[in-house]
Structures are given as structure tokens and as C-alpha cells.
């Protein structure tokens with residue numbers, strides 16, 4: 001091997017020993033094998049070598065290139081192994097350490113209230129019925145004895161969807177009643193269902209949100225009476241508020257889908273806001289015996305079957321139970337409010353309390 005090649009070999013091997021980390025190693029590699037590297041330059045100069053020496057010089061350059069490539073790769077393997085050793089020595093795991101505290105989410109009071117409602121009625125043998133948020137005008141109004149131009153429609157501030165050709169109009173359901181209408185159309189009698197979920201009305205102020213939640217219940221059988229309605233709702237209200245002797249009052253009222261209709265009040269003290277105390281009454285839900293026309297609309301013979309229905313606002317009973325003073329923060333996702341009013345996801349619901 002000619003002197004210049006032997007010198008490059010010695011020089012490169014020394015530089016590799018010098019290179020203490022992968023960055024320095026890469027600089028050596030580029031300086032020798034890179035596009036402007038020393039060995040690359042020698043290979044490029046091969047053309048200028050006198051023809052009679054070119055073969056021998058070319059062979060020697062190839063041998064050198066193989067040797068240097070191998071030396072460079074070997075150094076890289078050593079450096080990588082050393083780097084791994086250093087990391088293993090520096091990064092120690094202590095499996096006896098306690099886990100880092102992680103912020104857990106909380107259950108939104110509306111979700112929690114709906115779960116509690118479902119748990120209480122579930123224990124009374126009710127099934128959960130579901131339906132779409134976007135409803136036909138008929139399921140939302142017609143089936144429930146609220147025909148077009150009926151004054152009750154004016155109370156509902158309905159969101160109408162853009163009409164699609166000749167399709168009948170569609171709405172965002174203004175109450176959960178269409179879910180019950182669907183239950184009557186599809187379920188086998190007798191049945192007991194509740195429908196809990198989102199409802200929508202074009203109404204927005206301090207006490208109304210355009211999206212809110214309702215729970216409705218429906219019990220149909222051959223001989224259901226007003227007595228069943230009263231017993232069921234008294235049991236529910238006492239279980240929900242956790243007050244065994246909560247006073248409950250039934251007051252005659254009007255809904256287009258029930259006859260007779262009754263509003264339900266609970267006893268409270270208006271001044272302190274305490275439930276079950278004092279001598280004031282607070283309206284809490286609406287109810288009644290399902291109107292025979294509603295049964296007939298949904299394909300049920302009103303001479304063979306009858307029952308009761310009721311409805312309530314989820315926000316309202318959640319606010320009363322937990323002392324939430326304002327409706328609006330329910331939908332504002334303010335983390336401070338959620339931390340204050342949210343529920344531990346691992347805590348059991350209050351099913352154990354007297355149901």
C-alpha cells in the first residue's frame with residue numbers, strides 16, 4: 001500500500017479512537033467517506049493516475065475503502081453500546097414509588113341526575129326507551145294530540161329543520177314524548193318505560209336554554225289508575241330527594257296528551273330553600289292519565305288499555321337537589337364550576353336510599 005493510503009488509514013483509525021460520541025464519530029465518517037471526503041477524493045483522482053499504475057492503485061484503494069468502512073461501522077457499534085450502557089446506568093426505575101396523581105374527570109350533574117332517575121325507575125321495573133333527537137312533526141306533536149295550529153304548539157318554540165322536498169316537516173324534539181309515542185307503536189303491552197334525554201326549544205334567557213333535558217315516564221296496562229300514578233310519583237320523589245316523608249301534592253291541570261292531568265308539587269321552605277320543610281309548595285312535574293286519543297293515535301285500543309304518564313325537567317330537579325342557583329353554567333364547561341358541582345365517577349348512585 002502506498003504511503004499516502006497507509007497514512008490515511010492510520011489517521012482515520014486514530015480519529016475514530018478520538019471520537020468520544022456519535023456526533024464526533026459522524027464527523028470522522030463524513031471527512032473520510034462523504035462526498036468531499038478524503039478517500040472519495042482519492043477515488044476521484046484515480047482517473048489521473050498513469051495507466052500502468054491505475055490497476056494496482058485501484059485495487060489498493062478498494063482494500064482501503066473496505067477496511068475503513070469496517071472500522072467506522074465497528075466504532076459506531078461500540079459507541080451505541082456505550083451510550084445504551086450509560087442510559088441504563090443513569091435511568092433507574094423504582095417500582096416501589098407511588099403512582100403520580102392524575103386528574104380524574106367528574107360526572108356532570110345532568111348526567112348524574114339522569115343516571116339516578118334511571119336507577120330509581122329501573123328498580124320499579126321501568127325500561128329505558130330511546131329515540132332520535134330529530135323527529136317527525138307527527139311523532140313530536142300529532143301523535144300527542146297537538147295538531148297543527150293547536151295553541152300548545154305556540155308554547156314549544158320549535159326548531160324546524162329545512163324542508164326536504166315533499167317530505168313531512170322535521171323538528172328537533174321539543175319534549176321526550178315522541179320517544180314514548182314510538183314505544184307505544186313498537187312495544188308489546190303491557191309496559192313501563194322512561195325516556196330521558198336532550199330536548200330543544202328556541203328559547204334562551206336566564207332560566208331557559210335552547211338545549212335542555214327531560215325525563216318522561218309511561219305505564220300502560222289494562223287497569224292502571226290515578227292511584228298507581230300517585231304512588232309511583234310519591235315513591236320516586238322521596239327516593240330522588242332522599243327525604244322519606246317529603247310532602248307531595250297533586251293539583252289538577254291541563255295537558256293535551258293526558259286527561260285528567262295533574263301538576264305535582266313538593267313541600268319546601270321558600271325562605272331557606274330547604275326541601276321537605278316549611279309550608280310552601282314547589283311545582284316539580286306534570287302528569288296525568290294518557291288521553292284515549294293519544295293511545296288510539298299510536299295504535300292502542302283505549303277501551304282495552306289505559307295508563308299514566310309524567311314529565312319533568314332534569315335541570316330543574318338537579319338544581320333543586322344540589323342547590324345549583326343558575327341554569328346557564330350547566331352548558332358552559334367552566335372547569336371551576338364542574339369541579340365544584342361534578343360527581344366522583346366511582347361513587348355509587350343513591351339507589352340504596354330507600355328504593
Ligand code: 2NL
Nearest residue numbers: 180181257286287309310311312313
Ligand atoms: C311537564 C309535563 C308531561 C307527559 C308529559 C306523555 C307522553 C305520552 C302520552 C301522554 Cl306519549 N303523556 N307525557 C304527560 C304529562 C305531563 O310533562 O311538565 N314536563 C316537563
